[in-house]
Amino acid sequence: MTSLYATVAEQMEAGERLTPAGAAVLWDEASDADLRRWAARARARYHAPDQCTYLIMRIVNYTNVCVAQCDYCAFYRLPGQAGGYVLSRDQVFAKIDDLLALGGDLAGFNGGFNPHLPLDYYCELFAALRARYQDRLEFYALTIAEFMYLADHAKLSWAQAAERFKAAGVRWITGGGSEILTEAFRARHSKFKYTVAQYFEAQRAVIAAGLKTTATMVIGFDETLEERIEHLERTRAFQDETRGLASFLCWTYKPYGTALAGQEISSQEYLRHLALSRIYLDNIARIRTSVLTQNASALDGLLYGADDFDLPIEDEVTQSAGATINLDFPSLLAKVRDLGLTPSYRALAGAPA
Numbered sequence: 418m419t420s421l422y423a424t425v426a427e428q429m430e431a432g433e434r435l436t437p438a439g440a441a442v443l444w445d446e447a448s449d450a451d452l453r454r455w456a457a458r459a460r461a462r463y464h465a466p467d468q469c470t471y472l473i474m475r476i477v478n479y480t481n482v483c484v485a486q487c488d489y490c491a492f493y494r495l496p497g498q499a500g501g502y503v504l505s506r507d508q509v510f511a512k513i514d515d516l517l518a519l520g521g522d523l524a525g526f527n528g529g530f531n532p533h534l535p536l537d538y539y540c541e542l543f544a545a546l547r548a549r550y551q552d553r554l555e556f557y558a559l560t561i562a563e564f565m566y567l568a569d570h571a572k573l574s575w576a577q578a579a580e581r582f583k584a585a586g587v588r589w590i591t592g593g594g595s596e597i598l599t600e601a602f603r604a605r606h607s608k609f610k611y612t613v614a615q616y617f618e619a620q621r622a623v624i625a626a627g628l629k630t631t632a633t634m635v636i637g638f639d640e641t642l643e644e645r646i647e648h649l650e651r652t653r654a655f656q657d658e659t660r661g662l663a664s665f666l667c668w669t670y671k672p673y674g675t676a677l678a679g680q681e682i683s684s685q686e687y688l689r690h691l692a693l694s695r696i697y698l699d700n701i702a703r704i705r706t707s708v709l710t711q712n713a714s715a716l717d718g719l720l721y722g723a724d725d726f727d728l729p730i731e732d733e734v735t736q737s738a739g740a741t742i743n744l745d746f747p748s749l750l751a752k753v754r755d756l757g758l759t760p761s762y763r764a765l766a767g768a769p770a
């Protein structure tokens with residue numbers, strides 16, 4: 418009798434689309450070598466096997482004041498709590514100037530759900546960035562989660578908020594704040610964040626407004642295999658519907674200093690998940706690997722289905738919970754070459770809007 422694994426392996430060899438049940442079988446039974454081989458084949462549909470791309474970027478954590486109270490976050494301070502901050506315009510500019518001096522051209526804005534910051538703070542900041550840096554800088558303005566909070570706070574619909582940001586010069590709102598896209602996970606860990614249904618509704622509005630967005634995922638909390646697969650399934654279905662997701666980036670939970678605590682997952686588990694994601698997300702061309710949370714070992718992900726990575730210079734959210742930054746870019750790029758790939762810089766600044 419043919420085993421379930423043999424059936425799924427045959428489907429993989431035939432290039433068939435992976436089902437949720439098939440993904441569970443692969444996760445439980447496929448060797449690292451088989452996962453890597455199938456992921457490499459899925460990657461080759463979009464990218465030359467010996468090529469990859471990268472960005473030098475910085476996350477600008479403009480405020481750490483947040484009312485969401487996610488139990489996996491070591492970054493936030495409640496309103497009025499000691500240690501809370503909001504960056505001034507000049508502090509933001511200084512961080513961008515540092516980024517440009519290090520050869521980067523992408524800033525990702527990520528802060529908290531700060532009830533004291535009005536929508537105008539953001540719109541004026543983003544308009545000022547466009548005016549000051551023009552085609553030397555591109556920026557990811559907020560995550561979908563922050564976007565939803567701001568829209569609610571300003572009593573605007575998702576569509577109205579998207580238009581306001583677009584008018585302020587925004588081109589990107591990332592899919593950050595997704596973590597694990599199941600209602601049960603969100604109820605367990607971030608009661609004040611948005612539901613999965615709301616997350617996708619907002620992302621639909623962002624895409625409809627002509628803004629660009631991405632898919633994200635974070636693993637290594639207490640999520641089950643079924644929850645990981647549900648996240649991939651929902652992401653793939655959303656991409657089938659909208660074709661609006663420019664990339665998929667999965668990073669790993671850092672437990673230090675968080676209420677949830679726990680242990681970090683292994684590098685091998687991350688690489689296997691990356692491979693599974695590449696195979697599952699057959700409709701997303703760009704699959705990225707997370708140097709921010711996996712350091713140099715993330716680059717092995719280029720052999721497990723990823724084709725792109727960031728070289729980050731700062732992200733306080735993950736650094737607060739244990740992430741470390743490696744600014745030795747030449748040695749990181751040398752490792753990529755040692756793996757047999759040629760890395761090319763993927764400039765976002767100045768790219769067509």
Ligand code: SF4
Nearest residue numbers: 483485486487490529
């Ligand atoms: S993860 Fe983001 S939304 Fe959640 S508490 Fe931290 S800053 Fe707030």
